[in-house]
Amino acid sequence: MTDKVQRITSVFSSSIGKKLIVAFTGVILTGFVVGHMLGNLQVFLGQDKFNTYASFLQGLGELLYVVRGMLLLAVILHIYFSIKLALENREARPIPYAVKKYREASYASRTMHYSGIIVFAFIVYHILHFTLGKVHPQYYHYIDPKGRHDVYSMVILSFRNPLISGTYIVSMFLLAWHLSHGFSSLFQTLGLNNARLRPVLGTLGTLLAWAVFAGYVSIPLAAWTGILKLPPGVLP
Amino acid sequence: MDLTLYVWRQKDAKDSGRLEKYPAKSIDPNMSFLEMLDVVNEGLIQQNIEPIAFDSDCREGICGTCSMTINGIPHGPERGTTVCQLHMRKFKDGDAIYIEPFRARAFPVLRDLITDRSAFDRIIQAGGYVSINTGGVPDGNAIPVPKVAQEEAMDAAQCIGCGACVAACKNASAMLFVSAKVSHLALLPQGAVERKRRVLNMVGQMDAESFGSCTNQYECEAVCPKEISVQFIARMNREYLQGRVLPEA
Known part of the structure; x- marks a missing residue:
């Protein structure tokens, strides 16, 4: 192994190196969560605008696959190194305390692996549902008046199913929960924290988490309450 | 009672x-x-x-x-x-x-409540020092130290190495201890010379001693008898990244 290769591999094997990867992929994934939410909120602009946005994304061609590939890689690295660190951390204390009290650690921070695993399961289900149309295929084949895939009607019809919107709302809560610790945490790991920034990042993390929750959940709620109306002719 | x-x-x-x-x-x-x-x-x-x-x-x-x-x-x-x-x-x-x-x-x-904490000593031996070449005694105030750096260095130097940070951490991580030592020396001009080598060696020893790693829950800071701030962990992460990426000056 050359010196340079050794230097790079030892970053991946050091504790801080692994943490840096989790934090850096966390930045990418948080960016996606916010961007995806802003894109989705265009559903409130009506069928035409929303389907235009959807067909724009589908029309990106190779670029779409580059972005998807990067996101997939970020997800894989984030999960792989989180699990690796969690296993090492568990080994660092083989004999537990008989009595253990927490003074600082938030409940969200202590349940990151649970929230993470459930959110991951949701992502798989979510892609099978809205991207691939493999689950709930009955909502997938609508065509809008301009002959495009009617994503707008698919979303509204899907969310009128209480089981689908229920799963979605619970998952979004766990995503927000994960972000409420993850956001400020990734700044700390990347070394972008000091006494002055710390309370700001904490508040920003909480705000971001609940903004993400509110943004995503507004869609099934609007579909449910009839604020989002189906275009005429979709239902027989 | x-x-x-x-x-x-x-x-x-x-x-x-x-x-x-x-x-x-x-x-x-x-x-x-x-x-x-x-x-x-x-x-x-x-x-x-x-x-x-x-x-x-x-x-x-x-x-x-x-x-x-x-x-x-x-x-x-x-x-x-x-x-x-x-x-x-x-x-x-x-x-x-x-x-x-x-x-x-x-x-x-x-035995009973006594633990062997010499892992901390080995981390210090790996880099928690400033190399001094022998020679004439330097003038007391020959190297100016900015007040802000001085105060922050002293905040980090308050660490007494008791190990409570490790004991409180759910991952038994030593990062508060190591970061206090890394920051204390990196902030002072005498210690800054070896900062890159120091952070890499100390973190390497810390990992070799099978401490866990930080999940940013800050239990360590809450139990630290000297109330060392976790901002030093952020500083250590920064130092580590620089030590990895930038060549030693």
């Missing part, structure tokens, strides 16, 4: 250990926690029971030798103090108190 103690008893490093129940009767609330244990030990000796072994040295809160986890919190319920500076008036008559050693794979229990 009368108390019930549940104390971790372990004969030696090989013994599996267990919690034993001891009554602590007519304890003066003005005693320190260690004095209370001294009194309990007197009673145990009279009953021909091996006294509870625990570490202590200065008993004035500056050496970092005393180390025990009291009711699930390293150094006990009082913030910003070591066990020797914790007084019995912080407890109530009739309380049950669980006393356990600092728990970490890197801190093996030698």
